[in-house]
Amino acid sequence: MTKTQIVILAAGQGKRLLPLTKALPKTMLKVGDIPIIGHILSSINLNLINEILIAVGHNKEVVMNYLKNDFKGIAIKYVDNPKHAETNSLYSLWLARNFLKEKIAIINADTLFHKKILENLINSRYEAALAIDDTIPIPLPDEAMKATIENKKIVDVSKTILPEKTNGDAIGIYKFSGKSLKVLINELDNLVSNSVTKQLFTHAVKNILNKVDIFSVSTEGRTWIEIDDQNDLNVAQNLIKKILEN
Secondary structure (H helix, E strand, C coil): CCCEEEEEEECCCCHHHCCCCCCCCHHHCEECCEEHHHHHHHCCCHHHEEEEEEEECCCHHHHHHHHCCEECCEEEEEEECCCCCCCCHHHHHHHCHHHCCCEEEEEECCEEECHHHHHHHHHCCCCCEEEEECCCCCCCCCCCCEEEEECCEEEEEECCCCHHHCCEEEEEEEEEEHHHHHHHHHHHHHHHHCCCCCCCCHHHHHHCCCCCCCEEEECCCCCEEECCCHHHHHHHHHHHHHHHCC
16 A cells, blocks of 8 residues: 655744744644644554655744654655745645655644544545544634535535535645646646735635545544644643543
């Protein structure tokens, strides 16, 4: 079985967490006494992966000095987004395009999640899939990345989907391989060449839903949290035990 390359999008500052993120990337804020990115790496089944690629930007040295070039025998590589202040994760992923292997799992660097969520996504039979919390009560918060799902297929994904068309929350973990990955990279190329660089990379995912089948893989009610602001950070301190339970 082809092993998976993990791609972590960690270039952003996290302005809603200022002043905490003035000198730190958001992913280096501590939950308990470990940075968010440390918890993310602990939630990866290392038997399933062959490399970790991290897109860095805001105060990148802090991440690079913390993780170095290896995590428990798995190589860590870095891609720098020098324009992180005026771009978004779409541009970071585009910068990483030449380093992507044939099977990848993309993780937003502000999402904490139970190990099984990522494992089930990687092991799913789908070429392309999103981890979706379909147990969460609707309507979702404005900030949530909402998904419309029909027969396990994602037919729309954005923050602005109406409650009656919302079937779950896309939690910030994605899988692409084979043809779907080529189509995604092609779409990133198109967007960047048209100066679309300030969007989340989910914008590219939404654009290719009519070209490739992208499926939903349920979190099955397992614990996760996306850390956007101080309130999320506070909630995460109480959830982390549950997230790290195997």
